Amino acid sequence: MKKFHRLFFLLLCATAIANVAFAQQNTSFREGTVISPIIDSLGCAHFTLYAPNAKRVEVFGDWEEGGGYGLMHMESKADGIWTFTTSPLKSEMYMYRFVIDGITVTDPANPFCRRDVGNIFSIFYVNGGYGDLYQVHDVPHGTVETVWYPSAETKSERRLQVYLPPSYQQNGEKRYPVLYLLHGSGGDENAWLDLGQINRIMDNLIAAQKIAEFIVVMPNGTISKPAASGETSENTSFRPLMTHLLPDYKNGRYEQSFPEIVNFVDKRYNTQADKAGRAIAGLSMGGFHTLLIGLNHPQLFDYYGLFSAGLDPNLANSGISAYSDLDFKYDYLKQTGYKLFWMACGTADFLYELNRNFDIELNKRQVQHTYVESTRGHLWINWREYFVEFSQKLFK
């Protein structure tokens, strides 16, 4: 790899003093000094951190650097600067954090970050492939709406995100198909936007005429919480947790009451309010939800997507009605019919065996489906790419 200039380290002490002065008016802002990361033309990410007192600094990222994930040691340079450079990365959106003497933080030089469950990650993009789809381009943009719907099931308002395609406002009479897109355990209604970059993928694939123009509805799938952490009346007193640690996990209420979301959406938006105009997909726990919502309400959807689904074969014996009578429900699904049942999983995913066995089970049950295996594990990198593939098969 050619040598790369990455030192933008000027007058750091002077800036620190200026920050304190500005601080009094809280208008402190970043103005140069260290720039990190810098992505070079080969797709290598160059990280820089100013940490003169640190004894050990690591980068923790979600790229497959040398065949694995985990901690990569940063090298100590002169003047308190630490650096690390990846090998060339494929085009993607990546997430990372620094671990400074055991304290895990975002990159102080990078203002762009995302929350994933309870942790904040810095992000960067590598251009030239999938990563291009996850960024903003000068194409017509859809609208993103944060709305609350009245839930009879929970007797409360619940929050959901909606993506409306660019032409939606211009075509008062046109009716659009809808994809219901479900998050995983610990996620919420923001996850597919913040981490899945759904509005950008949609804008870009619509502009490229690779997908139909459709609405994407992203509800909250944690039945005991009406909204993302920080967006409920518990505010910051409730901190993000994995969903299986919360009440009412896998009791079937969410799956059985899902039509109330569909009804709300069909009432509020110009939707193609029939089976041919509806798809449902989800990642991990949302893949499990997708399957069970489909098995309990097969009349609603023509398209199913299970991304690294968190399947749970034992639930058939749980006595919970939403999870019971599977033989009957699979037969009913087949009789009702559908156009696509698409599932995907990474070979390094901890749910890989479950998904592989489910492919076999679906074959035994003669449930027509497509099973795709990718590399990698239980990662947003996979879910974004699955979405790109799946979305191109819908409503055609």
Place this chain on the structure above:
Amino acid sequence: MKKFHRLFFLLLCATAIANVAFAQQNTSFREGTVISPIIDSLGCAHFTLYAPNAKRVEVFGDWEEGGGYGLMHMESKADGIWTFTTSPLKSEMYMYRFVIDGITVTDPANPFCRRDVGNIFSIFYVNGGYGDLYQVHDVPHGTVETVWYPSAETKSERRLQVYLPPSYQQNGEKRYPVLYLLHGSGGDENAWLDLGQINRIMDNLIAAQKIAEFIVVMPNGTISKPAASGETSENTSFRPLMTHLLPDYKNGRYEQSFPEIVNFVDKRYNTQADKAGRAIAGLSMGGFHTLLIGLNHPQLFDYYGLFSAGLDPNLANSGISAYSDLDFKYDYLKQTGYKLFWMACGTADFLYELNRNFDIELNKRQVQHTYVESTRGHLWINWREYFVEFSQKLFK
């Protein structure tokens, strides 16, 4: 102050190991260990940080602790734990960061943060007053929309945020007044939502029947950028900067072309599309914009709000038409008429003298107005409180 238990420090090393194992699937999440901050019943914030190798740790916050802002030293305790406790704070939303041996980071134990210009801050609330208005309660919620409008001025789509009150969807025919709410230098169309908590203030004040139901439109006021950093086709290659460092700052184009935003909003939403149904307000640079948009388009608005306005008396001699002919424009404003011209500034604001002089100038010009002085400086704490006061005077 009574002694307070704040140690939730259990098995930190074991959790660190678990995080690395989970990391392989990127499902790492926070599960207990340190909890920070904890707000006690007196309104004292107790901060805790695990940093066994650190030599010096400070908290940097925006509360008026002991009469000033800036860095507060944390105390080193056993087992690598550092702590700091504030004196009782008035009810508010506060922002803070830790400075660990000179490295400024968010609180690693706090998943709730906000970006202000180029920096990420952790946040917390103190209940019992204004702070209650900035949080979510079980009241009807409005809708927040992120939309792009076509700008003839910049020949591009530009991004704006819209708050629609809870009843908006239920009343297809009702026409709502609109407040145009402008951000400051370095801010963007997200600022009044993320830092101003506008959708929550609106939900709560509407539920309390303290304000009229109106729409809030939050455009981007940096004419050289169509959207917030990270939301333009420059994506992460453009990092947030103060607006005065960017091209086309104070050239009058934004102020003169503002009617294109009003026309877009009146076309798209059920608005009360007349002067009595429009207000405009802004903070800092947005207060300057408010004044100049009003002076150039007085037929549009009946209500003006200048919050810690970044006034610039020298621009009258700039030769730029939007900023010239002020005698004529003030007379025209008075002839056209308006219902409210409200301005506020903190006595510790670096723009205090400018605003005080402007109050005197308005008196000389016999421009009817209300001038309010608060304590504190150039802070979101002031702007949120100004909004709460100003919003109750609109459309009544």
